Amino acid sequence: MNENGTGGSLLRAMYAQFRRDLLMAYRHPQDVLNPIAFLVMVITLFPLAVTPEASRLAEIAPGVVWVAALLATLLSLDSLFRSDAEDGALELFLLSPHSLFFLCLARAGSHWVTVALPLAICAPLLGYLLSLSPHAMWVMFLALLVGTPLLSLVGAIGAALLAGVQRGGVLLFLLILPLFVPVLVFGAGAVMAAQQALPYVGHLALLGSMLALALALAPFAISASLRVALS
Amino acid sequence: MTTNVLLRAEDLACERDERLLFSGLSFAVGRGEAWRVEGPNGAGKTTLLRLLAGLNRLYEGRVCCAGRVAWVGHRAGLKGVLTARENLAWYVGLQGRADVDPDAALSRLGLRGFEDQPCEQLSAGQQKRVALARLLLDPAPIWVLDEPFAALDVQGVALLEQICVAHLQHGGALIFSTHQESAGIPLSGNIAIQGTGTICE
Numbered sequence: 324m325n326e327n328g329t330g331g332s333l334l335r336a337m338y339a340q341f342r343r344d345l346l347m348a349y350r351h352p353q354d355v356l357n358p359i360a361f362l363v364m365v366i367t368l369f370p371l372a373v374t375p376e377a378s379r380l381a382e383i384a385p386g387v388v389w390v391a392a393l394l395a396t397l398l399s400l401d402s403l404f405r406s407d408a409e410d411g412a413l414e415l416f417l418l419s420p421h422s423l424f425f426l427c428l429a430r431a432g433s434h435w436v437t438v439a440l441p442l443a444i445c446a447p448l449l450g451y452l453l454s455l456s457p458h459a460m461w462v463m464f465l466a467l468l469v470g471t472p473l474l475s476l477v478g479a480i481g482a483a484l485l486a487g488v489q490r491g492g493v494l495l496f497l498l499i500l501p502l503f504v505p506v507l508v509f510g511a512g513a514v515m516a517a518q519q520a521l522p523y524v525g526h527l528a529l530l531g532s533m534l535a536l537a538l539a540l541a542p543f544a545i546s547a548s549l550r551v552a553l554s
Numbered sequence: 555m556t557t558n559v560l561l562r563a564e565d566l567a568c569e570r571d572e573r574l575l576f577s578g579l580s581f582a583v584g585r586g587e588a589w590r591v592e593g594p595n596g597a598g599k600t601t602l603l604r605l606l607a608g609l610n611r612l613y614e615g616r617v618c619c620a621g622r623v624a625w626v627g628h629r630a631g632l633k634g635v636l637t638a639r640e641n642l643a644w645y646v647g648l649q650g651r652a653d654v655d656p657d658a659a660l661s662r663l664g665l666r667g668f669e670d671q672p673c674e675q676l677s678a679g680q681q682k683r684v685a686l687a688r689l690l691l692d693p694a695p696i697w698v699l700d701e702p703f704a705a706l707d708v709q710g711v712a713l714l715e716q717i718c719v720a721h722l723q724h725g726g727a728l729i730f731s732t733h734q735e736s737a738g739i740p741l742s743g744n745i746a747i748q749g750t751g752t753i754c755e
Contacts, residue, residue, distance in 0.1 A: 347635055410630070414609055417609065420649060
């Protein structure tokens with residue numbers, strides 16, 4: 324009891340949560356692979372449905388890849404807290420003596436590492452199928468690298484609010500989608516600017532500032548939402 | 555006397571779906587005391603216990619705890635894909651502790667040899683035992699247990715009674731709900747929730 328609240332023991336608590344989530348993703352790889360499969364399906368179908376013409380595909384590629392990555396993240400968010408709420412693990416999570424702020428940060432971080440980061444790595448590569456230029460692919464990767472943790476953090480707020488709701492899928496989409504719009508606009512905007520040889524750092528900087536804001540505020544919202552959801 | 559009180563509830567009232575579960579409920583649980591919450595199904599026993607554990611915030615009145623609360627509810631809080639040891643290691647880690655050994659707690663609850671079994675392959679009674687093993691790993695002085703005897707066999711019930719009595723002897727407090735006659739735990743008080751008439755003894 325004496326060491327509760329000290330930095331080392333807080334880090335240990337965050338690590339315990341992070342480790343458990345990684346272990347579960349390892350034992351249950353569908354949670355990681357399903358969003359990637361979704362991404363691959365959407366991106367491979369586009370050239371078939373729209374046009375195989377490389378110049379026109381490259382024009383829509385930034386938007387298509389970003390929308391696919393965003394929806395894939397959204398699909399994975401639905402179960403972020405629900406399974407913990409159903410089996411009672413969330414109660415133990417809330418009763419930890421440590422700051423819920425940092426534990427929620429660890430939970431969002433593990434979601435980013437297991438789901439969103441693989442998407443951020445795969446999506447630009449899949450952009451190759453849509454004739455994305457190597458330079459644009461690189462910018463796409465950078466934009467996703469800054470944008471996906473934002474999606475994890477903001478999405479976790481909605482997932483936490485709906486943790487106690489049995490079928491919250493559509494409701495989650497409605498709650499979260501408006502908050503994802505700025506990420507989509509600046510993320511796809513950065514890639515489009517890069518394609519036209521325009522400066523794209525501004526878009527990335529805006530995404531970065533949004534990420535800094537989310538890192539500071541979203542864990543508060545997540546922990547408050549979890550308390551409401553369980554009451 | 556007041557320094558020995560670990561958990562004090564003052565004038566608690568709670569409503570669910572426009573139905574008053576209880577009101578004006580006040581009691582104080584001291585060191586070494588075990589209190590039982592009883593009442594028919596749906597009377598609000600779980601609601602009261604969750605409220606005392608700090609999980610439910612939709613109530614009136616005040617709950618003061620002199621120390622942390624360890625909670626074992628209906629739902630075991632175990633991840634099916636993780637082993638018993640991994641589940642407990644997560645719980646111990648959440649407390650920020652590294653100095654306790656989950657295996658010792660598991661073997662105390664008669665689960666020696668099941669440490670590496672995924673929890674989904676354990677029986678309901680064994681899962682309950684894993685959940686109860688958390689109590690041995692948690693230094694919290696106040697235990698709030700919702701139906702701790704459910705799904706346990708005769709030996710399991712006896713074991714849990716022993717563990718609870720040892721906790722009381724070490725100056726802990728215990729609040730639990732059960733439908734069984736728990737002769738093995740000396741009760742200091744009884745909270746009977748029956749509709750709106752709530753009796754504390």
